[in-house]
Amino acid sequence: MQTYARRLALVLAFTLLPLSGCKRTHQIIHHATSSEPDYTPQILADITPGHIDGMKYPDFTDIQAQVNNLYDMRDVDALWVKGGKPTAQADAMLQEFSNAMQRGLRPEDYDASRWDERVANLKSPEGAALFDVALTVNAIRYLNDLHEGRTNPAHFTFGVKGYNEKKIDAVTILNTQIIDASDVTAAVDAAEPQSLQYKALKKGLKQYLDLVPQDHSDPLPEMNPNAKSIAITAGYPALQSLQQKLTLLGDYSGDANATASSADLTEALKHFQHRHGLNEDGKLGSATIDALNTPLTARVTQIVDTMERWRWLNDDYQNAAIIVNLPEFELRAFEGTGNDHHEVFRMNVVDGKSDDDTHHTPVIADQMKYLVFRPYWNVPPSIARKEIIPHMQKQPGYLGAKNYETVDLKGNVVSPNIAAIDKGTQMVRQKAGTSNSLGLVKFMFPNPFNVYLHDTNEKALFTRTRRDYSHGCVRLQDPPKMANWLLRDNSKWDEDSIADAMNDGQDNKTVLLPKPIPVVVFYGTAWSDDGEMHFFRDMYGYDDDLEKTLNGGRPYPQKPMKAVTEKDA
Template sequence: MTPRGPAAYLAFMNILASPSRWICCVLLAFLHAVAVGQTVPRSSLDARLLTPRLYAGAPPPAWLDDGAARARTAVRLLRDAPLHGLDPARYDTEGLARRLDDVTDAVDALALERDLSTAMLQYLSDLRFGRVASGYRPTADVAEFDPVEQLRAALVSGRLAQAVDAAAPPIAMVKRVEATLARYRALADAYPTWQPLPPPAPRTSAGARYAGAALLRERLRLLGDLDAAAPAGAGDVYTPELAAAVRRFQARHGLEEDGVPGAATLAALAVPPAHRVTQLELTLERLRWLPRPPRGRVVVVDVPAYRLWAFDVDEAGGPLLEMRVIVGAAARTPTPLFIGQMRRVEFNPFWNVPRSIERGEIIPKLARDPGYLAKNDMELVGPSGQAMADAPGAALAALRAGTARVRQRPGALNALGAVKFSMPNPMNIYLHSTSAQQLFGRSRRDLSHGCIRVEHPAALAQFVLADPARWDADAIAAAMRPGRTLVVPLREPVPVVLFYATALTDREGRALFAEDIYGLDEQLTQALRAD
């Protein structure tokens, strides 16, 4: 009878332990790589191309020499892929498990070992670098994290589980999002769909009757916005406790925090947990795209959440700053996503109007109103960088010909406000203040031409300048008062990460969700399906 299952491994031990085992494994891996060599990998790393290097080292992988204990550990770890927002089917986990119980000969064993190695290499690669290559890091940094060396060391030490843990990016947010993912996955299993909430009367307030009060109370308890011990009150009364829970829900979802279950709030409450699971999985993918966090001060902007966080990587605790922002309009000028280096702060800056805005907005307005530039405290600038005289009719002709450009002088009308945070980049994107502070009260804030308007520019200036002796709050307030332009170089560049995540977890463990304003979640979902 042909040996099967674990007993087969002992029967073939002498073959597998011989020098020919290494040669066969290398040959199988090489042939496998040749077979897929014509395929352009969609992943940031394609493990099929890593496997030959694993087998070229010494000692070769030994999944079956210990009675398959390592192999079974690997299958268990691959089955846990959903905990990290990954799909175990991508690694043929169940196929590997079946083959593990059904090995018939040495060739089967060698092929299984090779495929198990490839699966684990892909798993480690996906955990560190993501499944899809990103613009933040177009190629995986193997010098930072080499899946081949990590797996080889784990096999030698017998620490496969620790290797999986070490593969996760060294970003605190990853573990927080994974914990939230586990909660929402359990919710999705228990509640594949939500029962619809009935619309309340207009401007329902605390104490009013609401037919959906009992269902809303249950929903908010499940989502963690209403404490289980909160008094229920009469079944159809919209109690103060329920209104407070709605405000907490609204705060987590970027909605107007009025405590009223209006249309936008009901729409967010109707989103099924399975969709939230997808959002959290996409966030984990995007977090893996980021390079290793630099030391020191960092500014992060989550575009769909309209939020900015500033923190010091070297200091424990929460962010030093958090504020609302205004980002690029989804329909016309979405904010690009990249990592920039903030290098200087400009107080009372000129606004050098981009050519696209000149063509699309200023030239048409100037054609209708010859006094438009003067009314908006704007001036023409020639090729030498000097201001030009605004002769009647000459401005329009010069702008159309491209022999002059427009800039707006510092002052109350300046679109950049009192301070600009400059980070040189080809797209001319930067952070700045604004005189239209009332816009920060809106729940949807994709309103700009692409740059990012910050709610508290003085606090951000103090953070990035990081020089309390010279640049305390009073000195910054003085520099922001109307007057001459002052450019202050930063002592060290501050990385600015323009990020996109519609699901995050804060340090208190609260799940934060945002609208997919640019439609990038759907794009990423399609890319992952195609991978």
């Protein structure tokens, strides 16, 4: 009887060909010859509204076209259900959702706690279709989130070039690499960023997720921020708790069951301070105790937030030649590609001030194209109004004393006029030389914020542990080293010629780089260095902003939350 019914369906399908079209007829024939139930009406009923009640984020109109396309490729068949049960691939995806935190995502964003109930309802056509479409929606979201991140960097007024082109074809991946695959994990792995730092952070995330349930130590007694740091002695009241924390985190490697000596704990504390961007004096001060008392769940969040920012970067920047990590006050230069991407040097940097949000250095991914020896400093109008004009009003001759001059909008030197400076029709610039705020060279990757790397005449700042003192640009500890490395393939330049250009050369001399160099000005409060996790203060509150946005849920905002602020020096 069943065979007869299927043959009758085939006859009807061919009879209706002129009315229904080839595609629908093919679907009818396919379902008529399949041993599986035809869930097509129920699947279409779930897709059409672009909304499924019972999902954490029920509205999927933003990816509705992708969901439609995937089912069209598969004759509107159930993708994840066979014989009234989830396929092996469905089980693998459900496991991915449950373990999403291992990849820095939130399991509940993919309905992790809701799948058991859906599986229990698979026996009905409506239940099977709902399970299938809900899994497809969450799988597309999961792949998209892993590849490009959940949030748009433009929302935070960051300048990440190439983000809008950083798309993944989740439909093709599901159709060709997951729905029938023997190894779902491999396809999901490939959707993630391939940078070495991202992979290292992922390992660090697993380490800290494992540590969270093991932390049973008591918090250390807090200290007054103005009190002097104290040395570790046998009389310190929280010695046992301190040893437990340092042992758990791997900074102390001695016998966990024996009382450590003060000297050993001091060395362990120095190691902890090194990993947390603190003054490495081996003493207990308020900043060190705050870092020791920070919950490990907060460290997990730091790693997760940093991984999210890596997802914003396209292939040109995943393993960039120059990476500045702002919370670490560190620049790293790299050579090589892929797994051969290796660090060649690093140096301290000075970032924008953290106590004034108009001077916060933004996250930027762009191409360095040229450098300028003995640059002028063209003072941004906002800084001229806020800082230069008040000095001019109080101190006649201030501009000359500080090596400034005024120019018109064509760059011609003119007599200073406060009203014109205030109006923006006259610009203030600092002459080239050793007293110039930009020092003797700047490195340019044009961007809307007017942020760049440069030398400085305030060298003492590089010896400090915290180095947030600029108006927003990034100051380098060793600019000649950077210039020599960037121009290493240009036979006209070497250490001596670079030194001559900086000290005695032509003012404001532009030198083009042989080819653009990818630069990432990054914000990672977590960083993996030689296999160890390092953590830094959220000095600009960028992690806070990201968490608030993620906690707001889908759909995530796309528009900038504030205007671009020009920064300089």
